[in-house]
Amino acid sequence: MANKSEIVLITGSTSGIGLAVARHMAEAGHTIMLHGLLEPAEGEKMASALAAEFDVRCGFSNADISTAEGARQLVSDTRESVGNPSVLVNNAGIQFTASLHEFPAERWDAVMAVNLSAPFHLMAECIPAMRDANWGRIINISSVHGLVASAQKAAYCAAKHGLVGLTKVAALENADAGITVNAICPGWVDTPLIEPQIKALAERENIAIDDAxxxxxGAKQPMPVATNPAAIGAMIGFLTSEAAKTISGASLPVDGAWTAQ
Ligand code: NAD
Known part of the structure; x- marks a missing residue:
């Protein structure tokens, strides 16, 4: 683990991978800023429950980070609620599938805004204080689609490849200040994000959900099982530890050998 109790801001942490990261980091004693598009009362309730379960401080913001102002709002909510983030996990992400020549322009803009522009704005907001402290950890949740392509995912692939590039630039620029910046590139992870694709296949082929x-x-991953989101939490625990202080600018696949092919 990191040396002391860090202040960990995780975007999109009220479900899926983000929530698993929040739970892992809370269990290790860190202060957590939860974030997601929930009603304030519901988000505050989640934050209080997490704080009570692990005896840590925990705040919540529902800032919509699809705009630069929203991203700035999230960092300002974090500073007000729990303090200056020393660990930033850019996890929030959305998906839309369509052929490139039929891809609705507004969906392209929405995917790019949340999956690529938000991490840019959040890193820009958080890096100056990390540089002042001479310590910081940034983990960007990209995807195997940041390393290879799939049909129907023009915006998602472009954004996730962009996030891998942005990670490398941030790592280079801040290597002098004790800040590491890495990307994690998951294949299939068991979260609500993948459910629509499973349901669509089950309906199309008239097969059971488990079979779909x-x-x-199995169509993409040589290991035909989804990753448990807790594994991503554990990876982030390691990347924020002293032992990982020279791992920077990396894009780490967690993909059942998908990108080994
Ligand atoms: P999820 O749908 O469970 O979580 C996404 C989170 O992002 C939610 O908390 C949601 O509230 C938040 N969010 C979305 N749009 C937002 C906005 N405009 N403003 C603020 N918050 C917003 O999905 P997940 O599977 O946990 O995905 C987390 C990350 O992992 C994403 O970046 C996704 O692309 C990536 N990923 C997931 C998988 C997978 O198989 N599940 C694979 C590779 C990469």
């Missing part, structure tokens, strides 16, 4: 899931995952 196995078929969908």
């Amino acid at each position: 899931k196995a078929r969908l995952i």
